[in-house]
Amino acid sequence: DVKVTQSSRYLVKRTGEKVFLECVQDMDHENMFWYRQDPGLGLRLIYFSYDVKMKEKGDIPEGYSVSREKKERFSLILESASTNQTSMYLCASSGDKAKNIQYFGAGTRLSVL
Amino acid sequence: RKEVEQDPGPFNVPEGATVAFNCTYSNSASQSFFWYRQDCRKEPKLLMSVYSSGNEDGRFTAQLNRASQYISLLIRDSKLSDSATYLCVVTTGNQFYFGTGTSLTVIP
Numbered sequence: 001d002v003k004v005t006q007s008s009r010y011l012v013k014r015t016g017e018k019v020f021l022e023c024v025q026d027m028d029h030e031n032m033f034w035y036r037q038d039p040g041l042g043l044r045l046i047y048f049s050y051d052v053k054m055k056e057k058g059d060i061p062e063g064y065s066v067s068r069e070k071k072e073r074f075s076l077i078l079e080s081a082s083t084n085q086t087s088m089y090l091c092a093s094s095g096d097k098a099k100n101i102q103y104f105g106a107g108t109r110l111s112v113l
Numbered sequence: 114r115k116e117v118e119q120d121p122g123p124f125n126v127p128e129g130a131t132v133a134f135n136c137t138y139s140n141s142a143s144q145s146f147f148w149y150r151q152d153c154r155k156e157p158k159l160l161m162s163v164y165s166s167g168n169e170d171g172r173f174t175a176q177l178n179r180a181s182q183y184i185s186l187l188i189r190d191s192k193l194s195d196s197a198t199y200l201c202v203v204t205t206g207n208q209f210y211f212g213t214g215t216s217l218t219v220i221p
Contacts, residue, residue: 033209040121042200042213043157050207090156100145100204104156 006091006105013112019078021108023091031094032074033102034066036087049074081112116140117203119212127220130191134215136201137183145204146177146184150197151214157200191219
């Protein structure tokens with residue numbers, strides 16, 4: 001079974017703090033994604049990566065950055081957290097052989113106070 | 114115009130009912146189509162892929178209509194455990210586009 005693990009289920013941070021959300025997958029998948037999910041807006045793509053050290057902006061990259069130093073790990077960074085970044089963050093991965101199927105982590109519910 | 118649009122519902126149906134969801138997509142070049150299921154406070158999980166020829170998995174039937182650019186999901190004999198949000202997903206090139214989800218509650 002594919003396993004995508006996000007480091008925290010719940011996180012509370014203060015405005016202006018630097019926040020790291022970590023995601024690790026154990027299936028040697030090439031592709032990894034970060035989404036945020038908000039009521040009424042569905043899943044919105046923040047950043048994605050198709051290879052180590054490679055990153056592409058998604059639909060809403062502002063206020064975020066990412067890092068992919070190793071194939072299995074994709075980190076989302078909030079340089080200076082703001083209250084409008086309070087959301088559910090979901091990491092996903094997919095392999096090149098079944099490129100169109102994404103496997104999700106359990107999500108991190110981030111509250112920025 | 115959104116890439117993918119879904120009726121958010123909610124759909125409240127009695128056990129045993131048949132319920133159908135539709136999802137429209139805007140890009141005729143889209144190549145792959147899926148339904149995902151998301152339980153409350155959980156991550157989305159793949160329910161089934163959708164093909165032009167239609168595909169069935171037990172009580173679930175998915176259909177793709179390329180001419181009208183919509184996909185559908187039919188659930189027969191609804192169970193309480195079917196209560197969830199159903200997301201349609203469309204891929205275009207390297208991009209995934211998610212619908213906002215349709216909420217289903219099956220009532221005893």
